[in-house]
Amino acid sequence: MLALSQAGYGESLRRYRVGALLRQSNTLKWLGGGRRQPASKIRTQVIASESSLDGSQEVDDEHTKFSDEDRFYLFHGRQHTYKLLIAYEGAKYAGWQTQVGLTSHDTIQGKIEEVLTRVTGDDRKILGVMGAGRTDSGVHALGQVAHFYTTKAQSTRKLHSALNGMLPFDIRVREVSEVPPDFHARFSALNKTYHYYIHTDPVLDPFTRQYRLHCWYPLDTDKIRQAASSLVGTHDFSGFANRTRNGKKRNPMRTISRFDVIEIERGLRLEVQSSGFLYKQVRNMVGALVHVGRGMMSLDEFEAVLVHKDRSRAPTGASAIGLYLATV
Template identity: 45%
Template sequence: MMTYAAAAALVAPFPSPSPSSTSLLSLNSAVDVVEVQPNQDSVYKWRLVLAYDGTRYAGWQYQESPPTVQCAVEKALIQTTKLPRKDLQLVGASRTDAGVHAWGQVAHFVTPFNYENLDRVHMALNGLLPSDIRVRETSPASAEFHARFSVKSKIYHYKIYSDTIMDPFQRRFAYHNMYKLNTAAMREAAKYFVGKHDFTSFENASHNDRVPDPVKHIFRFDVKEMGALLQLEVEGSGFLYRQVRNMVALLLQIGKEAIPPDIVPYILASRDRKELAKYSFYLPPHGLCLVSINYNESHLLPPPDCPAKSFGMHHTIRKCKVVYY
């Protein structure tokens, strides 16, 4: 079995499978997935696009307890591939926080074998996953592709429902605001975030050992009104821990006209999280959704001798054979 270190070192084109050896793997007694056994030195990388309702999960990142999205996906992959967790090396593009949702989370994993068809793999994974997590797309990935390090930009949406009475169908995916908001002031303030800035003031203390670069590039920050629903859309090269929620929380205070729009550059320049805390407040995670992730186009090119990507299998109704009288 090939180690991940050796797999990561491979930058050659996608290896060609050996046509002389095939095997049939039965998955959950429901679907058969044909895998082609390659040479011992081969490694294959696969990309997943995932959507999930983050309500009952402690975020994406793997933890022993409580449950996380990565845990659920790994469990399905282990059952599908019959490989141990350490060999799959599942990596997610974004470590979404507890309660945060996703429509376009991206992850990759590796196997020592190739597949002839990804539709059945796709079906098997969704058959094993809980109903609040879905694989939207399964595709082969080049050796150069990395779910996290190949990212060019990420797009997040935060939804705010502004009305005296909360829409019960929005309660799990939008923050309820009962104040009248000055959206023009919010748009003016959002423009100050656009560009390359040090966002130290908007980062919460993180529990991991990584020391992230506080300088991020925000490409756009739009405030869109859709009736009672206000959708804040932000695209950036990357984000610090809870940065998006902290930016939105400040814009909400500006929308309530508690503080002026030009306070944004002042707080950015302070590079002090305590300065933001004087004007802002805690914003819950359920209004936030990771919508999509953009990558270097060269890293998305399909490798040779690989199966076509899968968007899921469509079922058809066969012609009814019942005789009508």
């Protein structure tokens, strides 16, 4: 099962209860049977449900209590939930997530919101677009998952066609599906898998130069595998994480379930899977693994980064060019 943070657990529990109440009230078309309850009664039930979140469940109230805005959109707007499976080339974008100071044209989320507002007629606050992984600037995706809400039922076929017809060619929606109201792209995710591609041929390939890190120097694949295997398991990954942009401290304990080094034509593909990653953790781990493969860092020095939890012991992280969010 997914090991959620305290905040994540609170959010998931909250959404589970809201979903259960919505199912009980028969507000969604695929849930037949039962008698529809008025919104006022549902509101009372949800507020009562919130009050049952006491200290015995060790949940942060900040993440479990509904704001007035939450209540409004839950009971008067967000009637249908949809899931997107998305692939994109991240080179031209400042990452997945919309950010203060950036326009909707600068991020993947912004582009998708822009199209959805036109297609559904709902504003961004109603839509509430949320991605499973907040990929950084320049990072690509093969299988990003996102969800959004609408006030009216939508044809998934028409949504799919309209999104791909109106989005730029470097963003493609692979699938659209309607999902239960308690689905959440981030908190419903059990694992995320990232791939990192390295081109090891001495001559740069002009056709993959924007999608693979070019290492023209010899790499010791066996040493890279050995170093990668030391990262599997539950560890404090402070030594491989950058400080977050907002300065907030996150729990540095993460569990990596696998870290595979696969030889491909003229290169390597590194595959790492976890329930969650710290800020720039994957790129920092890859950067250190490349140093090990080049002989610029010993296996003992590599493991010392993990043991001492010291970011200064690790080299600069690898470029975003070769990084892909593969599956969620």
